Amino acid sequence: MSELSMQYQQNQPGNVLGQATASREMEEVKGQIFMARQFPRNVFQSEKRILDACKRPALAQTAVYSYPRGNQRVEGPSIRLAEVLAQNWGNLAFGVKELEQRPGESVAMAYAWDLETNVRQEKVFTVPHTRKAGGQIKKLDDPRDIYELVANNGARRLRACILGIIPGDIVELALNECNKTLTGNNEKPLKERIANALAAFKNQYRVTQEMIEQRFGYNAESFTEYDYLELIKIFNSLRDGMSKVDDWFDKDAKKKQSSGLAESFNNDSQKETKDAAKENDPEKVAEGVKEDDADEASATNADELPL
Secondary structure (H helix, E strand, O other): OOHHHHHHHHOOOOOHHHHHHHHHHHHHHHHHHHHHHHOOOOHHHHHHHHHHHOOOHHHHOOOEEEEEEOOEEEEEEOHHHHHHHHHHHOOEEEEEEEEEEEOOEEEEEEEEEEOOOOEEEEEEEEEEOEEEEOOEEEEOOOHHHHHHHHHHHHHHHHHHHHHHHOOHHHHHHHHHHHHHHHOOOOOOOHHHHHHHHHHHHHHHHOOOHHHHHHHHOOOHHHOOHHHHHHHHHHHHHHHOOOOOHHHHOOOOHHHHHOOOHHHHHHHHHHHHHHHHHHOOOHHHHHHHHHHHHHHHHHHHHHHHOOO
8 A cells, every 4th residue: 555545545534533643743744844944953053063973983983884896895974974964964854664564565764854945855665574594585573573674774765865965065074074083083072072171170170160151151061162272271271370260260159149147147256356355355355366267267168169
């Protein structure tokens, strides 16, 4: 049974369940298109995310497939790299659907759909429920084996659909970036470098992530290469002794937002000390001095602890 005939039967007046399913799927598609138009992709940010993902060694090792054909070797992006391209390109719907399962074979469809430009690539294919092993063809009857067979065959079609949507120059840049990672001539992803920088600030100078975010004015998740370079410059300045932590970061940021109990307590203690001095009572004066020293020590210890 073809897909068109299935859609025709669903649209018949008596098929209430089919009409409800078709209506729900149509509303979901409309919602996806609406969100894609409301939040269009930023091509430069998408390219940056793709290249940043290609710096991961685990992805670079599985990013390129290769097989011999005659006297040549054919290489190209693998399904894993194609999935990363689609995920980071944004506003792209892709996947594999099993349209129908007949005795001895399954009919499936792989598709990739750019929701912004309405460009769609799809491939409908038939997968026989057989597997060749040891020169013999074995029929499959286990549902799990059939599912894995359809998924494996659909992965190759899905890769072709995704590569038909993503611009070719973006794919070439991703392949080159993966090759650099494999040869060891590439640096770590931006998120990993920022995480290492935040850990170094906290371990060596007790500068927390909140203090760094307060200085930059936004969350660490929004940091760019420029912000990372600024962190490196600040860290080098602290390491070389050219500046101090107080020159860059506000350690009392959290305290300024807290209640004024500590400040009122210090004011009261200072008032008692002055009153004792007026009365020329050495014991009260000594007690006031000790309380002031204790307050200063507690304040110093509070400054040294991470927020």
